[in-house]
Amino acid sequence: MKNIKDYSISELKQELEKIGEKPYRADQIYKWLYKVNVTSFDEMTDLSLALREKLKQEFTICNYNILEKQVSSDGTVKYLFDILDGNAIETVVMEYKHGRTICVSSQVGCRMGCKFCASTGISFIRNLSSGEIVEEILAVEKDLDIKISNVVFMGIGEPFDNFDNVMKAIEIINSPKGLEIGARHISISTCGVVPKIYEIADRDMQCTLSISLHQANNEKRSAMMPINNKYNIEELMKACRYYIEKTNKRISFEYALAKDNNDNEQDAKELVNLLKGMLCHVNLIPINKIQDGKFSKSTNENIIKFRDYLNNQGIVATIRRELGSDIDAACGQLRRKRGEEK
Numbered sequence: 001m002k003n004i005k006d007y008s009i010s011e012l013k014q015e016l017e018k019i020g021e022k023p024y025r026a027d028q029i030y031k032w033l034y035k036v037n038v039t040s041f042d043e044m045t046d047l048s049l050a051l052r053e054k055l056k057q058e059f060t061i062c063n064y065n066i067l068e069k070q071v072s073s074d075g076t077v078k079y080l081f082d083i084l085d086g087n088a089i090e091t092v093v094m095e096y097k098h099g100r101t102i103c104v105s106s107q108v109g110c111r112m113g114c115k116f117c118a119s120t121g122i123s124f125i126r127n128l129s130s131g132e133i134v135e136e137i138l139a140v141e142k143d144l145d146i147k148i149s150n151v152v153f154m155g156i157g158e159p160f161d162n163f164d165n166v167m168k169a170i171e172i173i174n175s176p177k178g179l180e181i182g183a184r185h186i187s188i189s190t191c192g193v194v195p196k197i198y199e200i201a202d203r204d205m206q207c208t209l210s211i212s213l214h215q216a217n218n219e220k221r222s223a224m225m226p227i228n229n230k231y232n233i234e235e236l237m238k239a240c241r242y243y244i245e246k247t248n249k250r251i252s253f254e255y256a257l258a259k260d261n262n263d264n265e266q267d268a269k270e271l272v273n274l275l276k277g278m279l280c281h282v283n284l285i286p287i288n289k290i291q292d293g294k295f296s297k298s299t300n301e302n303i304i305k306f307r308d309y310l311n312n313q314g315i316v317a318t319i320r321r322e323l324g325s326d327i328d329a330a331c332g333q334l335r336r337k338r339g340e341e342k
């Protein structure tokens with residue numbers, strides 16, 4: 001059956017017309033789904049009983065079950081959701097001064113195979129639909145009785161490998177009739193699917209773009225991230241410069257620091273050469289060691305040295321605060337653990 005949350009408001013109007021209903025009903029349904037966050041058609045009390053029955057015949061309202069929920073002492077909450085087809089996905093909510101940020105998954109598994117990521121080694125199963133992505137937000141808002149203010153596509157999956165569904169999810173998240181979260185409060189992170197960077201630049205979206213760079217040297221980046229064999233650093237940077245020129249927006253480069261791998265002065269130098277003069281920001285992430293992963297976290301001293309070097313060379317770099325380190329909050333860990341237990 002069709003998931004009613006898979007439709008933008010204009011599409012839902014068309015769907016309703018197809019079953020002989022007035023298009024303005026879509027506005028009512030949207031209000032119930034995204035403003036009231038109901039879990040059944042029966043709660044849509046300004047629709048006639050007959051229409052509610054008809055909707056039940058045509059659509060499901062996808063409501064996730066919580067398989068596991070971990071709460072960190074710093075307020076970070078991590079969910080493992082049962083997405084109703086036997087699969088599970090992870091969603092994390094973090095509390096910042098400026099509001100609550102949700103980190104959503106875009107796929108069940110991932111095809112990118114980055115060597116340091118917990119999702120690697122667990123096979124790719126399928127894309128999430130736009131409604132399933134939006135449901136992560138609704139499920140969390142319902143469970144915690146909160147309003148999410150920021151959305152980052154940094155959970156499991158490569159958002160640019162599920163481009164159309166992610167774009168439609170953003171449309172629903174963004175819509176004043178939907179979740180009404182401003183595009184400036186939405187970030188998409190990619191490991192470097194170059195053609196989609198051009199596409200997003202041409203769409204002139206107001207979302208923030210994050211690039212998971214992690215290495216400034218092709219040989220090392222290819223060893224860490226297979227995507228680099230397809231689109232190397234030069235091609236990636238060309239796309240990034242195009243994006244900046246087109247949108248006049250700053251790009252955020254993610255750089256996970258791994259001990260004795262990408263954290264010495266030579267690495268910092270190469271990174272400076274790559275980014276010098278670009279409208280960008282570097283987000284330094286102390287790498288999270290995954291089980292049997294060969295990358296381990298840089299020392300605090302090296303992390304600070306690395307940041308200071310970049311800053312002294314005129315590149316804005318900050319160290320990402322680690323949240324949820326007392327729970328399995330880092331990328332894919334909960335799902336991975338569960339997979340191993342099974």
Ligand code: SAH
Nearest residue numbers: 116117154157158189190191212254287288
């Ligand atoms: N596929 C997208 C989004 C998911 S990963 C991407 O690659 O950007 C979200 C971020 O977490 C990426 O920057 C990714 O490189 C980073 N990440 C993955 N595993 C990590 C780990 N073990 N430690 C630190 N950061 C990690």
